[in-house]
Amino acid sequence: MSSATKPSATKQITIIGCGLAGALLAVLLAKRNYQVSVFEKRPDMRKIDISAGRSINLALANRGIAPLEAAGVMSEIKPILTSMVGRMIHDDKGNQNLQKYGQTEQEVIYSVSRGDLNKILMDKAEQSGHVKLIFDADISKIDVNENKIFYSDSENSHEHEFQRIIGADGAGSITRKALQQLYDDVESEFSTEPLDHGYKELTFPSQKGDYAIEPHALHIWPRGEFMLIALPNEDKSFTVTLFLPQQGKTSFETLDSEEKVAQFFNTYFADAKKLLPDLNRQFVENPTGKLATVRCNRWHWQDKILLIGDAAHAVVPFHGQGMNCAFEDCLELVKQLDSEDDNWTKIIPQFASLRKHNADAIADMALENYIEMRSSVRDKKYLLKKELAFKLEQQFPHHFIPRYSMVMFHHLPYSDAYKRGKIQQLILEQLTQDQRDITTVDMKLAARLILQKLTAIIEN
Ligand code: FAD
Numbered sequence: 262m263s264s265a266t267k268p269s270a271t272k273q274i275t276i277i278g279c280g281l282a283g284a285l286l287a288v289l290l291a292k293r294n295y296q297v298s299v300f301e302k303r304p305d306m307r308k309i310d311i312s313a314g315r316s317i318n319l320a321l322a323n324r325g326i327a328p329l330e331a332a333g334v335m336s337e338i339k340p341i342l343t344s345m346v347g348r349m350i351h352d353d354k355g356n357q358n359l360q361k362y363g364q365t366e367q368e369v370i371y372s373v374s375r376g377d378l379n380k381i382l383m384d385k386a387e388q389s390g391h392v393k394l395i396f397d398a399d400i401s402k403i404d405v406n407e408n409k410i411f412y413s414d415s416e417n418s419h420e421h422e423f424q425r426i427i428g429a430d431g432a433g434s435i436t437r438k439a440l441q442q443l444y445d446d447v448e449s450e451f452s453t454e455p456l457d458h459g460y461k462e463l464t465f466p467s468q469k470g471d472y473a474i475e476p477h478a479l480h481i482w483p484r485g486e487f488m489l490i491a492l493p494n495e496d497k498s499f500t501v502t503l504f505l506p507q508q509g510k511t512s513f514e515t516l517d518s519e520e521k522v523a524q525f526f527n528t529y530f531a532d533a534k535k536l537l538p539d540l541n542r543q544f545v546e547n548p549t550g551k552l553a554t555v556r557c558n559r560w561h562w563q564d565k566i567l568l569i570g571d572a573a574h575a576v577v578p579f580h581g582q583g584m585n586c587a588f589e590d591c592l593e594l595v596k597q598l599d600s601e602d603d604n605w606t607k608i609i610p611q612f613a614s615l616r617k618h619n620a621d622a623i624a625d626m627a628l629e630n631y632i633e634m635r636s637s638v639r640d641k642k643y644l645l646k647k648e649l650a651f652k653l654e655q656q657f658p659h660h661f662i663p664r665y666s667m668v669m670f671h672h673l674p675y676s677d678a679y680k681r682g683k684i685q686q687l688i689l690e691q692l693t694q695d696q697r698d699i700t701t702v703d704m705k706l707a708a709r710l711i712l713q714k715l716t717a718i719i720e721n
Contacts, residue, residue, distance in 0.1 A: 661711050
């Protein structure tokens with residue numbers, strides 16, 4: 262066994278996982294003169310063409326952009342972003358209707374390639390001169406008493422002595438498993454709730470060198486129990502994702518032949534099928550992914566081990582916030598380092614308790630958003646409430662902001678957005694009861710309810 266790395270300087274951090282959160286955190290810590298070792302089980306994606314993992318592209322929103330700005334990487338990232346101004350709803354007759362996300366030009370989200378984003382962060386981390394990235398290092402064991410982690414590459418076994426570990430190793434985190442062994446009541450402290458729906462990624466290729474459909478939108482084909490979505494890529498293709506029950510009458514389980522897949526797409530997604538020339542090949546070759554919500558009451562062990570990102574709080578992808586939340590974790594952590602003079606003993610429990618209830622809130626909102634995306638967006642009452650929410654935001658900007666906007670365009674803690682969103686929903690329901698048109702909504706009642714039930718929004 263070789264001893265790969267030994268700590269020498271005092272400000273040492275070991276990160277497990279060089280995905281999105283691990284790579285960003287390395288950059289932010291390097292800026293604070295930490296010596297950072299990052300262990301990543303996959304090969305270096307900048308040298309070997311590997312899939313960056315689940316989901317080829319991701320929606321990046323304000324919460325994710327602020328940490329990238331703090332890391333000084335936005336100038337490299339901006340050129341690879343495609344803005345999406347709203348949801349383009351495709352009904353079952355092939356009609357399209359754009360539902361805008363926000364009310365101003367700035368209120369947009371961005372489609373970004375997971376792999377390209379990760380590569381930029383890796384480059385930036387290495388350029389700092391303070392970060393060592395160790396690839397092909399699948400951490401298999403963490404010895405908390407001896408302060409050692411163990412991994413093997415294709416030839417040898419290695420160990421690395423650590424001072425402090427940050428587990429940024431995603432939903433299936435080995436760091437979380439090590440943490441579980443340190444606590445007694447594992448079942449009540451850590452849970453993984455699988456979703457009974459899975460997903461499959463497909464591609465609309467570009468057409469005659471151009472996008473096949475409108476590029477500046479997130480496309481949704483809502484079909485009640487399931488849906489198809491599409492996000493634009495820089496190369497003018499679209500990554501298309503089918504979300505569908507794993508089992509049951511209409512499910513991944515029953516789509517088990519070329520004929521059934523073709524018939525399913527003809528019935529529900531006829532317009533999209535025309536843009537998928539090799540549907541059957543893609544359907545067979547591309548894996549069916551699983552989705553789950555991970556919740557942990559314990560994010561740390563003393564000041565030695567801390568979880569961030571999906572390792573602590575994997576959420577289902579329907580609010581497009583998993584990465585954004587993971588990036589926000591990184592920024593919150595280093596903000597606390599700055600304000601508490603690098604006192605990790607104080608910071609780690611403080612950080613964990615601050616982020617835990619926010620992570621729980623986005624986990625719940627993400628689950629709720631699946632119903633909204635696959636079903637509610639087609640509903641007239643939903644559209645009336647959305648229109649009214651925008652009107653209320655215009656008239657009471659300090660008290661009422663639509664929940665989607667609070668999550669995607671603001672920096673209000675997720676838990677506040679969740680709480681305020683529930684109150685706002687009740688107000689919207691009361692105001693639209695028996696109403697079909699926004700012109701007949703009682704705006705005096707609206708003012709009374711809002712000022713009675715909602716405090717003024719205070720945002721940092
Ligand atoms: P990961 O990105 O999973 O990175 C973990 C890293 O750790 C990986 O590189 C992995 O190889 C490495 N690793 C794991 N185990 C070990 C080990 N034992 N040793 C060493 N290395 C290890 N989020 C959004 O914000 N917007 C979206 O639009 C969005 N869309 C999504 C769509 C889908 C279908 C899915 C599944 C997720 C989506 N997400 C989205 C969520 C987002 O992908 C995650 O929240 C984000 O990747 C979390 O980053 P992370 O760094 O915590 O984990």
